[in-house]
Amino acid sequence: MLRIRLRRVGAKKQPSYRIVVTEREAPRDGAFLEVIGFYNPRTEPETVQINEERALHWLSQGAKPSDAVLRMLTKTGIMDKWAAAKQGRTGQPTA
Numbered sequence: 001m002l003r004i005r006l007r008r009v010g011a012k013k014q015p016s017y018r019i020v021v022t023e024r025e026a027p028r029d030g031a032f033l034e035v036i037g038f039y040n041p042r043t044e045p046e047t048v049q050i051n052e053e054r055a056l057h058w059l060s061q062g063a064k065p066s067d068a069v070l071r072m073l074t075k076t077g078i079m080d081k082w083a084a085a086k087q088g089r090t091g092q093p094t095a
Helices: 054-058 067-076 077-085
Strands: 001-011 016-023 032-040 047-050
Touching: 001 032, 001 054, 001 067, 016 077, 032 054, 054 077, 067 077
Parallel strands: none
Antiparallel strands: 001 016, 016 032, 032 047
């Protein structure tokens, strides 16, 4: 099963995260399939950048977002587009 989750990068006590698609069983900082964005909680305001097209693609392939990534996808509006596409209002998910 695929998951969309955070992968920690950055120096000690200076975390930043990549948003990656990975197998559910893979370790937090282990192997991944694709980087689809990044998240930096240390900036004011927090920086979140997600490739919407790739996120919608992986959601359509059955990837499930982690709780933290789900909040980010909801905040950026990607989950609304995914829900609309899933209900068939727009046919295929588009960027």
